[in-house]
Amino acid sequence: MALRWLIYGAYGYSGKLIAHQAKRRGYHPILAGRNEASLEPVARHLEFEYRSFSLDNIDTLKSQLSDVDLVLNCAGPFSKTAAPLIQACIDTKTHYLDITGEIDVFEYAHSKHQAAKNAGIVLCPGVGFDVIPTDCVAARLNAQMPEATRLKLGFDSGSRMSRGTAKTSIERLGRGGAARVNGQIVDVPHAWHSQWIDFGNGKKCAMTIPWGDVSTAYYTTDIPNIEVYIPASPRLVKKMRRMNWFRFVFNWKWVQRKLKQKLESQPAGPEEKERKDNPTYVWGEISDDRGNTKELRVKVKNGYSLTAEGAVELAVHTLSQKHTGGFYTPSRLYGAKLLDQFTIQ
Structure with missing residues (x-):
């Protein structure tokens, strides 16, 4: 199983929690984001590779994703970041996950179902506490x-x-x-x-x-x-x-x-x-x-602990299992049994 994945927005509050959770589980995602001054200390502390790039230019964005299998977007507001990353992921045949809770972003991702299916990639927004x-x-x-x-x-x-x-x-x-x-x-x-x-x-x-x-x-x-x-x-x-x-x-x-x-x-x-x-x-x-x-x-x-654990679990699941391309919700991608990992008795 090739775990070549990238966390975008890795220096935000949830992004850092997710990066630390990945480290605890023995994975080494690439950390990424717009601000290198904020990104570099996080990557250095975790001993992870990092890349600094914005989402403004689609060609630059596609070049940054050309060698990764999955992007986990943690950079909000997702109304600004989801669309360019989703399009780049479709173009480069890279799975896309994010931790959004924004209704419009879910609807946008769903509108790209056929394009994702044709590309053979998973689009699954909302892999945190939302939802x-x-x-x-x-x-x-x-x-x-x-x-x-x-x-x-x-x-x-x-x-x-x-x-x-x-x-x-x-x-x-x-x-x-x-x-x-x-x-x-x-x-x-x-x-x-x-x-x-x-x-x-x-x-x-x-x-x-x-x-x-x-x-x-x-x-x-x-x-x-x-x-x-x-x-x-x-x-x-x-x-x-x-x-x-x-x-x-x-x-x-x-x-x-x-x-x-x-x-x-x-x-x-x-x-x-x-x-x-x-x-x-x-x-x-x-x-x-x-x-x-x-x-x-x-x-x-x-919710924030669940986001960190859930996002890593679904990233690993997406990379390690064969899925038909298209739009998914978390329970459709993993099964409702996913809830059991976070339940407190």
């Missing part, structure tokens, strides 16, 4: 109720967001939420729906969010109506709904810039102890038109 555990829960619930027409997913964690995740969330604020309705992804208001949910640690008020499963769970299950929830106090739900009246201001570039600048003084992400002390509770509910419902709850590792 491994929820995708596997969706697959397991669907196996119990193949005729289901509605799927609700959700998760609860006390862990802080990384700077990168927070910046991506800011980019979405002006558009509101998102849900899958009758097979189509639609923009909906912030906190469009709310309900009380037991994610596995007691009932909490929760609201809908524009999570990646709005896209991916449909390709995993064919269920036409999908919503994703996180805990939110009744006060926060009201606040988010009031924000719908003026959410358009969050599309203004200077507002986006100000909000992102405020994040720069914050830590890159949760430290190891915080990750260990804050597991994630994942919940799913499936239903059919006759009113039958089934629920599933699992407790998994902290």
Whole structure:
């Protein structure tokens, strides 16, 4: 098995976690990114080869990928990095994975299914916490109720967001939420729906969010109506709904810039102890038109720890197994049994 793979964005918070996880498992990926000054110390510490290049020129990009079998993209926002890397991977017949949670990126990757199939490569975005555990829960619930027409997913964690995740969330604020309705992804208001949910640690008020499963769970299950929830106090739900009246201001570039600048003084992400002390509770509910419902709850590792382990596992799996080319979700690529690696009893 030739493990010739490259991690792009290896000096970001999640990128570094993934690179260290690869080292622990005895692999030696090439580290890459735009900023050599940030990249070189990481590569030197891990004793990995590194390459510094931007994504601006497709010919340069293809030359950098010509001798690798797989790219794992960890450089967000993925709305900026996924398209050029996916196109270069198709052109060079290089497998593409990433850790995005961005709905538009999932949809873009899915639109390249036939091109990836023709090239004989795997396109599998979302090989981190977004969306491994929820995708596997969706697959397991669907196996119990193949005729289901509605799927609700959700998760609860006390862990802080990384700077990168927070910046991506800011980019979405002006558009509101998102849900899958009758097979189509639609923009909906912030906190469009709310309900009380037991994610596995007691009932909490929760609201809908524009999570990646709005896209991916449909390709995993064919269920036409999908919503994703996180805990939110009744006060926060009201606040988010009031924000719908003026959410358009969050599309203004200077507002986006100000909000992102405020994040720069914050830590890159949760430290190891915080990750260990804050597991994630994942919940799913499936239903059919006759009113039958089934629920599933699992407790998994902290989202950022899961991202590091899951991304490496799926990279190795993709390189070591024969797959028909095309677009995949994590559970379609590996099987829902992938969830068992991260479950906490």
